[in-house]
Amino acid sequence: MTTSYRWYSMASGAALLALWSVLTLSGLVDERSLPSPVTLAQTFADLLARGYSGSPLWSHVGVSIFRALAGFSLAILIGVPLGLLIGRHKVLEAVFAPIIGFFRPIPPIAFITLFVFYFGIGEGPKIGLIFMACLWYVVLNSAEGVRNIPDLIIRAGENIGLTRTQLFFKVVLPAALPAIMTAIRAASSISWTLVVASELIGAQAGLGFMILDSAQYFNLPVTYVGIIIIGLIGLVWELAISAVQRRVLHWQGK
Amino acid sequence: MTTSYRWYSMASGAALLALWSVLTLSGLVDERSLPSPVTLAQTFADLLARGYSGSPLWSHVGVSIFRALAGFSLAILIGVPLGLLIGRHKVLEAVFAPIIGFFRPIPPIAFITLFVFYFGIGEGPKIGLIFMACLWYVVLNSAEGVRNIPDLIIRAGENIGLTRTQLFFKVVLPAALPAIMTAIRAASSISWTLVVASELIGAQAGLGFMILDSAQYFNLPVTYVGIIIIGLIGLVWELAISAVQRRVLHWQGK
Amino acid sequence: MTEVLVSRGLEKCFSSPGRASGERIKAVIDFNLVIEAEEIICIVGPSGCGKSTFLDMVAGFTEPTSGLLEIMGEEINRPSPDRGVVFQQPVLFPWLSVYDNVVLGPKSRGVKPGDYGPEADRVLKSVGLEKFRDHYPYQLSGGMKQRAQIARVLVAGPKLILMDEPFGALDAQMRINMHELLISVWQEYKPTILFITHDVEEALFLADRVIVMSQHPGTIARIYDIPFERPRTYAITADPRFAEARAEIVELLRAKPEERQ
């Protein structure tokens, strides 16, 4: 956006903030229904100083990020190689098709109760849920990435005399990288989306826990602060992955 | 996939089914931990005959589909025009940027408790949750679709003498249609994913309710049957939208 | 003869995004040209010399910075089917059949089906697409798409047809076919044509006059009158005068490799 349009954004953002402040601070809207910006700031300060439910704020943030990262990383570690294999070998693709075809359309949240039943309420099922939600994206996009590599670029690799192994590591892998990065980006966003859901599984800490728990006690300001923190981290996370993507794929130009 | 590879898929599908049957029917795995295919078939027959929690099975299916469709349709109805506007007018884009930028990165599930607080447990918050999850996709993709329309095709429209209104309806809209259909497709899949989450909001019927409720008292067969039905509907839904997309966009060729 | 297009002292500047905001690039300066009715004018010139910039002003897509630009004595200030454009890329509306692409213009301008229908059939026949009227663009070859564009332009009975490297993306043989087609269309409709190309041979084969543009500044360097009689056949390419003109223009145009990178 050019600078001139930025002003419109700032104006509309400021207008919303002003409306919210006026409504809540004037008492037109009951503070118990909608906390004012001031209350949220105080709540945030309080959470920083005293934590929530016995844990400091940073540990709620940390544990949520840990869960998302763990599920996400596992999905990448397992999903990318699996996807590359499936994309290169039609037999493997056919063998895995029924499994992926069956599990992929099921919303991950549907598995929450089963995960609790089988694995209890530890970190395992939480990370497992996030892992599972990311996995199919990563597998399918990596496979698609390999499948979409132009024949010509493979031929170019053969033509300069690469062996099969060299062809895989020096041509197939880098050529599939843009698709893999797209998968990683989608998975990173899914993993953060699923963090709240995963904390429906008997969590004792985490931002998802914080907003679910505080709402139970009508502690609306904490719920709001929690949601805002989740949103901000989601945004930063996205920007970070985009930056990584741009850097890794610098050779794509803009 | 060509016919020859189909055999591999069928073989791997059959092998999984056989493994599952042998494990459960032989008693190697306790029926209470993993219901056998036979138990699931019986459970399904029973659900068909007697329903679940006082409602017939079709009404659980119907209410879930209704919620997904309602949230999804609302998101299309509001999101597509909004997206088209934003994509065409940089000022509007700038005005909406802070709102979208703030809400989009927040996982919809994070709003569950607030929705319950403000709107209770009726259909409103459930549909609202699904709507909200779909909306950003639809708005952003439609806007992107309009923005990516090649200048040349707009020029071609101007060149044959179209008025501004004609240009919008006869060129801009159809040219953005592929992007809009992509958004619709993504939103349809999101809406079904969110149905289970929405039924965390005090639902008394629906497939999500069924699997959440049955798991409470460890009625695993019902949970499994519910998950399978959700998966199958998700699959059929996807195929249907793809078919619609192919038909509407037949002019894209294959 | 009627003066279809008159350009006098025409100039077009762009503010360059990279540089200091005050600085501007002069893409076209001091462009003086009169195109007579039924003429085919070809413009050749190095990449970036301002050919498209000129054509876009004639089409009404962009406004001149200064100077006079008139079509049939009227100032040009917006796009119009009077000045139908054939783009290099096959810019058809992919969601419309060939026929609907051709009639969208007249239909939207309120022409009656009884009028535009027969006219569309006629132009489709002229460009050899009568059997493909119900095909969609994705079902056409590159050459057929360009013919459909030509039909879309012809159906409006334009005062001037603008073609910006219309056959540049086609292979050599397809290009030969398109040249013959264009010659036959011209025989039938006698339109006035402004044609931009990189291909000197193409220009020589088609044009009554070839305008060679220079770069820095982007303006007319020379105008060649091409003496061959119409209707022309490919035999003229073997004429020594053809080869001579060709060699001369190529020499004039040849850029040093460094400049072309």
Next chain:
Amino acid sequence: MTEVLVSRGLEKCFSSPGRASGERIKAVIDFNLVIEAEEIICIVGPSGCGKSTFLDMVAGFTEPTSGLLEIMGEEINRPSPDRGVVFQQPVLFPWLSVYDNVVLGPKSRGVKPGDYGPEADRVLKSVGLEKFRDHYPYQLSGGMKQRAQIARVLVAGPKLILMDEPFGALDAQMRINMHELLISVWQEYKPTILFITHDVEEALFLADRVIVMSQHPGTIARIYDIPFERPRTYAITADPRFAEARAEIVELLRAKPEERQ
């Protein structure tokens, strides 16, 4: 003279997916050709006549259905840098710099940096890319990409260079520059070249012999010896013998419009 490539009774069939499974398309039949060292052979022919099919067999990308195909007396059975290919599309590895694109082959074959390094510098200089060795493909123009492909092929010291419409996607002026480049590379390295093109003029300018292929069946229709001395300059295009050969081949090639759709 050394016989670099020998093709005798070469035939290639494809099973056509559309038709009954038994039925097969004969893409190339009875293809007899001997290419001598340092020759530049150009193949022209209508689209779909089997030019690429032949080249792909020579490259080792596909196997002949029957017949003999030998490089320096050895049967061809897989791709090798001995038969370096310059593709029409700029098939560079986009994640590697120009230099790394050029050296990937020798490096992977275990050639020592001390050997491939200077050689890569030499070929990059020959194609005029010495200043662009650290650029990535997206930063290059179309012509520069093709030059990089040529460098990648040259660095392996190939027995035969295969070029499938390498300049087909470039504009006319860029093409002229590339022709001059190719001529100068030939002067320096004297490689044997098999060159496919649609552009008759290009073929006449570059080739020692022009092979004209016919379609249905896809085989050699005629072979022209091109008498011009090397090193050639663009002046020969003004030679009447050039125009004559050109007209003759174009006439031979001209497809009826219906066949071209």
Next chain:
Amino acid sequence: GQEAMIEVNYGYLPVPTMPLFAAEAHGLFEDFGVDVTLIKFTSGPAQFQSLQAGSIDLAQGALAAFYMASTRGLEAKWVYNIGDASAISGLVLSKGSSLESYADLADQSITAPPGSILHLFHVSQAMDAELDFDRVDFVPLPPPQAVSAIQNGNVDAAWLWEPLLSIAEANGAVQVSNASEIGLHDVFGLAAGGEWVESEEGRDAVARVSRALTAGIEAYEQDPGPTLAKIEEMTGIKPELAQSVIARTNWATVTDQVAESNVFSLTGPEGSGAIIDWVEDRALAAGLINATGAGVDFLNPGPAQMAAQ
């Protein structure tokens, strides 16, 4: 009989609440002039927000849970005691646990639904064992997750009610005590939206519901079949288990609510007011609530008095 039907949204838990399901099975709600819609929840606290938002008019749960919530802003009044579930509310240990008393629970993990009576039982027992509750790792979980947590060894001990108690035992957990043995009251009943119950319609509605529930007890005694079938339909609990749970629970009638000396009394000195004092005392000491609540003002005996007439 002659007055118009009143619509009531009634939040319930999937436990064998005999009077409720008997009234539903025998059509008693209609007989008494209320059109009841039953809405299922997983725990008492799960209903707080719905009650607050007005999605439900009546919420069924433990007196203690709703009282504690009222000190945190829940605008509700306690209007009816359905029964005392102390005999079916117990402490279980995960399989193989060697714990014997609360004194051993230091540094161990225990679970209960947060803010529930079961939570308070843990607190109370710890206080009685002179164990600092801060030294216990308290894991708040909704009841079904608590069972899985016990089963998978994520926690060492849990307070559970039937039927989860039986399910946990079937899966290897060990029950060590139940609330009635220790003399703890797990009184459960109905909370109503504060404003609604002050209105004439609300008071009438609750009175009618109260009568129907009382009539349900009689209907069950005459013929348990329809009630047990209804329980299975609405909660998934098998009739045998439901029957045994019902037999171990103390059920209250309308008259009990207004009797002077009855544990279920909304007015008398030994009734609900005394339980509330006990709750407030323990909950405050343990930091479960951080303000004194409305005390006996939380009780609204109006509808019950009306029903008893």
